[in-house]
Amino acid sequence: SHELTQPPSVSVSPGQTARITCSGDTLPKKYVYWYQQKSGQAPVLVIYEDTKRPSGIPERFSGSSSGTVATLTISGAQVKDEADYYCYSTDSSVLFGGGTKLTVL
Amino acid sequence: QLRLQESGPGLVKPSETLSLTCSVSGGSVSSTTFYWDWVRQPPGKGLEWIGGIYYDGSTYHNPSLESRATISVDTSKNQFSLRLSSVTAADTAVYFCARKYCSTIPDIWSGSNYFDYWGQGILVTVSS
Numbered sequence: 616s617h618e619l620t621q622p623p624s625v626s627v628s629p630g631q632t633a634r635i636t637c638s639g640d641t642l643p644k645k646y647v648y649w650y651q652q653k654s655g656q657a658p659v660l661v662i663y664e665d666t667k668r669p670s671g672i673p674e675r676f677s678g679s680s681s682g683t684v685a686t687l688t689i690s691g692a693q694v695k696d697e698a699d700y701y702c703y704s705t706d707s708s709v710l711f712g713g714g715t716k717l718t719v720l
Numbered sequence: 721q722l723r724l725q726e727s728g729p730g731l732v733k734p735s736e737t738l739s740l741t742c743s744v745s746g747g748s749v750s751s752t753t754f755y756w757d758w759v760r761q762p763p764g765k766g767l768e769w770i771g772g773i774y775y776d777g778s779t780y781h782n783p784s785l786e787s788r789a790t791i792s793v794d795t796s797k798n799q800f801s802l803r804l805s806s807v808t809a810a811d812t813a814v815y816f817c818a819r820k821y822c823s824t825i826p827d828i829w830s831g832s833n834y835f836d837y838w839g840q841g842i843l844v845t846v847s848s
Contacts, residue, residue: 648834650767657816657838658767664832701767707829708782709757709769 617641619702619712626718633689635715637702640683647685648703649678651696652714658701662687692719722747724817724839732811732846738804742817742839749798750775755820755828756800757835758791760813768813772820773800780828807846814841 619639627633637647647665650658660669662678665685675690689696697719702712728740742756749756757772771781773791781789785804793800804811817839824831 646832646834650835652767657841658835659838660834660836663834669836703834705829705833711767711769714766 617706617708617710619704619710621700621702621712621715623713624716624718626720627692629694629719630691633692633696633717633719635687635689635700635702635717637685637687637712638683639704639710639712641704641706641710642680642683642685645704645706647678647680649676649687650701650703651698652701653698661700689717692717694719722819722837724819724837726815726817726839726842728842728844730843730845732807732844733848734808734846735806738802738807738811738844738846740802740815740817740842740844742800742802744798744800744819747819748795749793749800750795752825753821755780755822755825755833756793757818757820758789758802759816759818759835759838760811761816761841762810762813770802770804770815774825778826809846812844812846814843816841 649662651661652658661676665680666678677688699714701714723745725743732738755772758770773779773793788805790803818835819837822833
């Protein structure tokens with residue numbers, strides 16, 4: 616079965632750039648999406664169709680995808696960006712990555 | 721503004737059936753552009769997709785759960801529901817309902833498709 620693989624954790628200092636990767640063999644032919652989930656809350660879409668940002672999402676959030684790896688980049692990460700981040704894609708089923716805990720301190 | 725609200729028992733006994741309802745306001749489950757899905761999250765773990773339904777009753781499920789999960793829609797009440805049979809402690813989770821945009825219905829796996837609105841989630845504990 617297809618899977619999406621993320622690093623369990625990423626840690627940066629405030630103001631630094633955080634990069635979270637998502638790898639999967641379906642990504643060359645399928646869109647990837649990114650969700651932010653803060654503790655006790657529902658997920659929020661921060662990137663859709665590989666690179667697009669929904670209205671209301673700060674410009675510091677960006678996405679890219681090349682081959683089998685997609686990357687969520689948070690430029691100038693802030694303490695309030697601390698959250699779990701999940702990549703998502705589909706290939707005859709819904710696929711979620713295992714999630715990456717971003718620590719900003 | 722679309723709003724989704726889960727409701728149902730917070731405690732279910734092992735071997736029984738978990739039943740949840742998602743009430744939709746500010747939009748219609750009869751919309752032709754969206755599926756209506758269930759996603760769960762065990763405590764401290766990641767997101768697991770359960771399945772979804774279209775307004776006409778067409779459903780699709782996670783193969784790992786398909787035999788236990790039943791999803792239905794009531795367009796007159798603007799609601800959709802989940803029933804999960806023969807539950808065990810492994811089914812303890814926060815259950816979210818969510819709207820799924822699909823750009824290429826009925827070919828739901830092509831094009832762009834993603835969850836754009838989520839309910840707040842409801843914790844269901846399986847315990848005797």
